[in-house]
Amino acid sequence: MTSEELLALLAAIGHTQRLRIIGELAKGRVHVSELARRLSLSRPLLYMHLERLEKAGLVVGNLELSADGKAMKFIELAPFEVRVDVGTVLAVLREDEERAAADSGAQGSGGTTT
Numbered sequence: 001m002t003s004e005e006l007l008a009l010l011a012a013i014g015h016t017q018r019l020r021i022i023g024e025l026a027k028g029r030v031h032v033s034e035l036a037r038r039l040s041l042s043r044p045l046l047y048m049h050l051e052r053l054e055k056a057g058l059v060v061g062n063l064e065l066s067a068d069g070k071a072m073k074f075i076e077l078a079p080f081e082v083r084v085d086v087g088t089v090l091a092v093l094r095e096d097e098e099r100a101a102a103d104s105g106a107q108g109s110g111g112t113t114t
Helices: 003-013 016-025 032-039 043-055 086-108
Strands: 059-065 071-077
Touching (some): 016 059, 043 059
C-alpha cells in the first residue's frame, strides 16, 4: 500500500454519510434505489459516495437484469479491515520510496544523466 492508497482509504471512511452507507451494507446486499431510500439520500449523492467507497475497495457493485430486462445495480460490502498505526505509516512511506526509486531508475536507464 502506498501513502496515496492509504489516504484514499481514510478519506473514503472519513465521512458521516459513507459510514452510514457501510452500516446499512453491513446488513447485506441491497439495490441502490433501496439504499438511497433507507438513507434518505438522493441517488446522485449516493452514487458519489459509493464511487469513493468502490475506489477504496470497501464496496462492490454488480449490475443484474431484472425479470423485465431492466439493469439493476446491487451494492455489497467487500471484506475489509482498517488498522493504522506507526508501522502502517512507516510501511507506506517505504513503499513510496521504493516506487520512486524504481521509477527514477527506469527513467534513467533509457537516457543520459546530467
